[in-house]
Amino acid sequence: MCGIIGYVGSENALPIIVKGLKKLEYRGYDSAGIALFGAAGFDVVKQKGTLSALEERLAGSTLSSFMGIGHTRWATHGEPSDINSHPHVGSKGRIAVVHNGIIENYRQLRERLTKRGIDFVSQTDSEVIPQLAEYYYDGDMLDTVVKVTNALGGSYALGFMCVDEPGTLIAVKKDNPLIIGVSEHGNFIASDVPAVLRHTNKVYYLDDAEIAVLTKDGVRFYNQDKDPVTKTPETVTWSVDSAEKGGWPHFMLKEIMEQPKIMRDTIRAAAEQAYLPNPGAAAGGLDVANFDKLVITACGSAYNAGVVAKYVFERLCRIPVEVELASEFRYKDPIVDERTLVILVSQSGETADTIAAMREAKSKGAVTLSIVNVVGSTISKEADHCLMTLAGPEIAVATTKAFSAQLVVLYTLAVGFAVRLGKLTPEQGQGMLEEIESLPEKTETILEQVDAIQKYASECIVYKSIFFIGRNIDYAIAMEGSLKLKEISYIHSEAYAGGELKHGTISLVEENTLVVAIGGCERLHGKIMSNIEQVISRGAKVLFIGNSREDDMGGKLSFVAIPKVNELFSPSLSVIVLQLFSYYVAANKGLDIDKPRNLAKSVTVE
Numbered sequence: 001m002c003g004i005i006g007y008v009g010s011e012n013a014l015p016i017i018v019k020g021l022k023k024l025e026y027r028g029y030d031s032a033g034i035a036l037f038g039a040a041g042f043d044v045v046k047q048k049g050t051l052s053a054l055e056e057r058l059a060g061s062t063l064s065s066f067m068g069i070g071h072t073r074w075a076t077h078g079e080p081s082d083i084n085s086h087p088h089v090g091s092k093g094r095i096a097v098v099h100n101g102i103i104e105n106y107r108q109l110r111e112r113l114t115k116r117g118i119d120f121v122s123q124t125d126s127e128v129i130p131q132l133a134e135y136y137y138d139g140d141m142l143d144t145v146v147k148v149t150n151a152l153g154g155s156y157a158l159g160f161m162c163v164d165e166p167g168t169l170i171a172v173k174k175d176n177p178l179i180i181g182v183s184e185h186g187n188f189i190a191s192d193v194p195a196v197l198r199h200t201n202k203v204y205y206l207d208d209a210e211i212a213v214l215t216k217d218g219v220r221f222y223n224q225d226k227d228p229v230t231k232t233p234e235t236v237t238w239s240v241d242s243a244e245k246g247g248w249p250h251f252m253l254k255e256i257m258e259q260p261k262i263m264r265d266t267i268r269a270a271a272e273q274a275y276l277p278n279p280g281a282a283a284g285g286l287d288v289a290n291f292d293k294l295v296i297t298a299c300g301s302a303y304n305a306g307v308v309a310k311y312v313f314e315r316l317c318r319i320p321v322e323v324e325l326a327s328e329f330r331y332k333d334p335i336v337d338e339r340t341l342v343i344l345v346s347q348s349g350e351t352a353d354t355i356a357a358m359r360e361a362k363s364k365g366a367v368t369l370s371i372v373n374v375v376g377s378t379i380s381k382e383a384d385h386c387l388m389t390l391a392g393p394e395i396a397v398a399t400t401k402a403f404s405a406q407l408v409v410l411y412t413l414a415v416g417f418a419v420r421l422g423k424l425t426p427e428q429g430q431g432m433l434e435e436i437e438s439l440p441e442k443t444e445t446i447l448e449q450v451d452a453i454q455k456y457a458s459e460c461i462v463y464k465s466i467f468f469i470g471r472n473i474d475y476a477i478a479m480e481g482s483l484k485l486k487e488i489s490y491i492h493s494e495a496y497a498g499g500e501l502k503h504g505t506i507s508l509v510e511e512n513t514l515v516v517a518i519g520g521c522e523r524l525h526g527k528i529m530s531n532i533e534q535v536i537s538r539g540a541k542v543l544f545i546g547n548s549r550e551d552d553m554g555g556k557l558s559f560v561a562i563p564k565v566n567e568l569f570s571p572s573l574s575v576i577v578l579q580l581f582s583y584y585v586a587a588n589k590g591l592d593i594d595k596p597r598n599l600a601k602s603v604t605v606e
C-alpha cells in the first residue's frame, strides 16, 4: 500500500507529481505529500486527508523544480497526520525519502540512531530511512543506498533525493512494486504504470535489490555491489484513456461497464494460448496430467474467483481442488509437492500474502501458475507459468473487471485441462468454449437493466444487514456479492450456502431482513426456491437473481433476470448484477465508492 512517484526532467515536477499521485490514490488516501528539490534544500508540503486536501494546500503555489518526489499514504505505523505523512526528511535536512512498505526492524534502528543523538519527529517506521541515509552519507548516494538497504529489514519501494546531488533521483525496492518510466522530457519512478502513462509507455520493471539512478537524461541500473546492470524497457499497451474516469461518476461504474470488452479480450487471449484444441500445450507447456491435485490460493475477491473455479475444475476435470486463503496457506505447512499445481490469482500481482504463498509452494517443489493482471508484477514474474488477464488498469479499490477476467481465464483453463485429461472430447471442449465466448454478449444484456437495478438498490440503503445465499457455484458467487457490498457500502453482510441456513443462520432472519438469493444453477432451482420460501415465511424480503421465477411471493420477491448459460459459467452473469447492486447502494448513500474507508487496492504489506 501507499503510492510513490518521483520525477526528474525538464518540466516543472510539481504538477507532474500531483497528477501522478491522483493515479496512485487507490493505494492509500489518508494523507499525502511532496518534496521538491529547491535552491536551499527541500520544499516539503504534507497534508493529512485525501489528495484533494494536499491540492488545496498547494493551490496557487509558485513552487517549481526540475525534480521531486510524492507519496499517498495508507497508514501502518503512526496515525494519519501531517507529521507522519511522507516524504520524510532526515534531521540534517539533506536527504528526503518516500517509502512504500514496512520496515520491520525500525525500532532497533531508531534506538541505535537515537543513541547517536539523532532526533525523530514522526511515529513512522519510514523515518529511519532518511535518518540512516544521512548518518551513512559520505558524498556518494549510490553507496549510501546500498548501506541503507543492507540495514533495513522488511519490505520497501523507496525514492531518494539528496541535497548534495542535484539532478539525481535514486530508487530501490524489495517486495514492493516499483517501475521506472522514461520519457522525452524526463524520467520517473512510480508504484504503478497509470501514474506515468500520460507521459510514457516505456517502462522498466525494477527487480528486488536493483538500484535505479535517474537523471533528466537517462537511467542507470546497479546491483548491490554497485556493478552496472543492463535492463530492457518494456512497452505498456494500456491506453492513456484506460486510466481516466472519462465522464463516469466513479471508476467502479466505468470498470463495471467495461466488462463485456475485457471479457472478450481475455477470452480471446486465453483461447489463443492453446488450451484448445491443443490443450497439452496449455499455459506454456504446462501439462495437467502431471498433477494429482490443484490448489488455488489468493486473497479477497481473487480468492472468491478461486472458489468459483473449484466447482468448475472439479466438475469438468474430476481432479481434486483445494482453495486456500493465501494468508492461511503461507503458514499452514501446506501439503503440496511436485505433483501439485498451485494456481495464484491476483489482479495486482503484488499482494504480500499471495507472494508469500507462491514462494512457500515453490519451496515445497510445487509447480506454480499465476493468473495476473499487471504485467511485470512480482507474481507474474516469479511463478513458473503465467496467464495474463487483459482487464487493463483497474483503479477502483473494489475489483470488478479484473475479477470477471480472472473467471474467464479460469473457465478456459478448466476446459483445456478437461480435454487434455480426456474428461471432455475436443468437440465438447469446443462447445464449452463457445459458451464462455457467449458471456460478453450476455453481460451486455444485463448492463441494459442498469436502471431497474439502480432503482431497486436505492431502496436498500435502509438495511443494516444483508444476507447473500446460493447453492454450489451460486454460493461461491454469493461470497463475492457479500464482499462487494460490505466493502463499499459499509452495510454488514454475510454469504451462506442456502442449505446451511437451517443449521443456525436462519435465526438471524426477521421481519424485513433482506436476502439476496442467487439462482444461476438451474439444476438446483427448486432447492434455492425452498430456501427463499423459508426466509420469506420468517418475514424476509428477497432479491432473486436467476433465469426465471414462478411468482413474486406476495410482493416479497423482487427479481433480476440473467440470461441462460451453462451453470458453471453463470457466476460471470450473476456477479454483474451483484456489482451494480452494491455500487448503487453505496452511491445512494453518497459514499466515496472508489476509495472505501480503511481499504487500499494493492495490499503489499502483511
Ligand code: F6R
Residues within 6 Å of the ligand: 299, 300, 301, 302, 303, 345, 346, 347, 348, 349, 350, 351, 354, 397, 398, 399, 483, 484, 487, 601, 602, 603
Ligand atoms: C475486493 C478486492 C480485494 C482484492 C484482494 C486481492 O474488491 O479488490 O479483496 O481482491 O486484495 O488483491 P489482488 O487481486 O491484487 O491480489
